[in-house]
Amino acid sequence: DAGVIQSPRHEVTEMGQEVTLRCKPISGHDYLFWYRQTMMRGLELLIYFNNNVPIDDSGMPEDRFSAKMPNASFSTLKIQPSEPRDSAVYFCASSPRTGDSYNEQFFGPGTRLTVL
Amino acid sequence: GEDVEQSLFLSVREGDSSVINCTYTDSSSTYLYWYKQEPGAGLQLLTYIFSNMDMKQDQRLTVLLNKKDKHLSLRIADTQTGDSAIYFCAETYSSASKIIFGSGTRLSIRP
Numbered sequence: 470d471a472g473v474i475q476s477p478r479h480e481v482t483e484m485g486q487e488v489t490l491r492c493k494p495i496s497g498h499d500y501l502f503w504y505r506q507t508m509m510r511g512l513e514l515l516i517y518f519n520n521n522v523p524i525d526d527s528g529m530p531e532d533r534f535s536a537k538m539p540n541a542s543f544s545t546l547k548i549q550p551s552e553p554r555d556s557a558v559y560f561c562a563s564s565p566r567t568g569d570s571y572n573e574q575f576f577g578p579g580t581r582l583t584v585l
Numbered sequence: 586g587e588d589v590e591q592s593l594f595l596s597v598r599e600g601d602s603s604v605i606n607c608t609y610t611d612s613s614s615t616y617l618y619w620y621k622q623e624p625g626a627g628l629q630l631l632t633y634i635f636s637n638m639d640m641k642q643d644q645r646l647t648v649l650l651n652k653k654d655k656h657l658s659l660r661i662a663d664t665q666t667g668d669s670a671i672y673f674c675a676e677t678y679s680s681a682s683k684i685i686f687g688s689g690t691r692l693s694i695r696p
Contacts, residue, residue, distance in 0.1 A: 473627075500682060502683070511688040511689060512628075512688075517682070519682060524682065560628070562627070562628075569615065570616060570677045570678060570682075571616050571633075571677070573618075573630050573633075574628070574630070576626075576627025576629065577627055578625075578626060
């Protein structure tokens with residue numbers, strides 16, 4: 470398996486533009502997570518899905534952020550309009566369902582977003 | 586509430602042992618994890634321990650869990666330059682599907 474795939478790896482955009490980040494989880498994994506990592510705030514969970522259904526979006530910073538998972542093999546995180554403070558590395562991770570609370574998450578390589 | 590705390594930085598000499606510490610607040614934690622993040626990459630599971638254990642050893646890695654004090658540590662023996670990374674402590678508990686991550690400890694190795 471190729472692991473979790475994210476695209477693009479780098480994105481530079483101007484303030485006010487729409488940004489769409491993409492993720493393909495590992496096949497067969499039931500859970501998908503979106504994280505944001507910055508030096509100031511560390512690693513933050515934005516939202517996660519179970520079987521394509523959003524379970525917890527309490528980490529989404531504001532209405533400018535939205536995430537979708539139209540099928541088991543694809544998810545997007547959209548920022549509209551983008552602002553300089555959205556600059557960060559965005560990670561997607563997936564994990565399989567287990568019989569207990571054991572939860573190994575497999576992370577993608579991340580998308581480094583720079584908003585000018 | 587959920588909270589996992591770690592020191593931000595650790596510097597050790599090559600060949601020495603590294604000990605990275607973590608404290609957590611949720612006494613119902615079932616699994617505790619150590620993830621490693623190398624530069625420019627995502628996090629990767631390094632090792633984990635179930636909450637009914639107090640020690641786990643895996644080659645150069647030793648995990649110690651003190652449930653009474655809610656303290657977790659990761660010891661890396663014979664630290665090498667390839668061990669330079671950010672190490673995240675994390676926990677899960679029985680009622681949740683998500684992992685609670687600490688802020689990460691950046692380990693640097695000096696010659």
